[in-house]
Amino acid sequence: MTETFFEADEQQAIDQYLQQGFVSFELDATLLDSLRERLFTGARSLLDLPADLSVDAFFDQIHTWVPVADLNRVRLGFIRHLNGDPSVRPLLYRLAKQPLGWIVGNELAMQRSLNLSIQFPKDASSLLPLHSDVWSGNSPYEVVFWLPLVDCYATKSMYVLPKPQTDAVLADFGRYADLSAEAFFQAIKADVVWMEVPRGHGLIFWHGLIHGNRINEENDTRWSMNTRFKSLLSPYGTKELGESFLPITLRPATRFGYAYRKPSIHKRES
Ligand SMILES: [Fe+2]
Incomplete structure (x- = not known):
C-alpha cells in the first residue's frame, strides 16, 4: 500500500x-449572494x-441600462466600490x-486589488485575446480564482487550452510565435475548452494555461471576478509581495522564522 496524505x-x-x-467547485450560496447584493x-x-428591478435581472440585463460607451466608466465605479x-477580499x-488549500496551500498571498x-x-470592446499571464511576467506559482456572478457558458464564458495542449503548444512555440492573436486562436480553436461554470460555482485555473475570451454571442451579460x-x-x-500581493494567512511558525536572527557570538563589553 502506498502512503497517502x-x-x-x-x-x-x-x-x-x-x-x-x-x-471547478461549488460555492457557499449565502456568501455568493452577499457579494452579488453588495454590487x-x-x-x-x-x-x-x-x-x-430584481438582482438576477440586473446582472443579466445590465446592458439594457448602460450604453456600451459608458461600460468602462461604470465597471471602474464597481471596482472602486x-x-x-x-x-470583500x-x-x-x-x-x-x-x-485553494488543496491546490495552493494554506499560507497564502492574495492579489491586493480586486478586478471585475x-x-x-x-x-467587441472588452475582449481579452489569447495569452498566458506568465508571458507578461506573472509568477507561474500563481492561480486565478475565477468567480462568475451569473451563469457562464459558451461564448459568455472564457476558454482555456487544457494543460496537455498548452504544454504541446509551448513545446512547439516557434510555430505560433509569429501568428497574429486571431490566427493563433484559429490554430488552437479545436482544442480549447469553454468553461461551463453555472452561478454558484467557481473555478481555479493556472494562468500559465493559454486562455482568453471572444465576443459574447449569448443574450445576457457576463460578470466575473478574477483574483x-x-x-x-x-x-x-x-x-511582487507588498505591491500586488498581500499576505493573508501568515502562520505563526513563519513569523518566528522571518524574525529569527542568528545569535551574536561577540561578548558584551562590561
Ligand atoms: Fe489572463
Whole structure:
C-alpha cells in the first residue's frame, strides 16, 4: 500500500488540476449572494435603475441600462466600490478557501486589488485575446480564482487550452510565435475548452494555461471576478509581495522564522 496524505476529495481535485490545469467547485450560496447584493447596492448608487428591478435581472440585463460607451466608466465605479469595502477580499477568500488549500496551500498571498469583468452581449470592446499571464511576467506559482456572478457558458464564458495542449503548444512555440492573436486562436480553436461554470460555482485555473475570451454571442451579460492567489513563500514574478500581493494567512511558525536572527557570538563589553 502506498502512503497517502490527501483525503479522497482532495486527491480528486489535485489530480484534476494536475491533468487539466483547472478545477471547478461549488460555492457557499449565502456568501455568493452577499457579494452579488453588495454590487447591486453599489449599482443603485451609480446608475438610475428601475425601482422594482430584481438582482438576477440586473446582472443579466445590465446592458439594457448602460450604453456600451459608458461600460468602462461604470465597471471602474464597481471596482472602486468593491475595493472600498474591506470585507470583500476576506469574503472572496472564504468562497474558495477549501480548494485553494488543496491546490495552493494554506499560507497564502492574495492579489491586493480586486478586478471585475463585465462583458455585454455582442460587445467587441472588452475582449481579452489569447495569452498566458506568465508571458507578461506573472509568477507561474500563481492561480486565478475565477468567480462568475451569473451563469457562464459558451461564448459568455472564457476558454482555456487544457494543460496537455498548452504544454504541446509551448513545446512547439516557434510555430505560433509569429501568428497574429486571431490566427493563433484559429490554430488552437479545436482544442480549447469553454468553461461551463453555472452561478454558484467557481473555478481555479493556472494562468500559465493559454486562455482568453471572444465576443459574447449569448443574450445576457457576463460578470466575473478574477483574483490571483499564491503560496506566500513561493517565488514572485513582476507582481511582487507588498505591491500586488498581500499576505493573508501568515502562520505563526513563519513569523518566528522571518524574525529569527542568528545569535551574536561577540561578548558584551562590561
Ligand atoms: Fe489572463
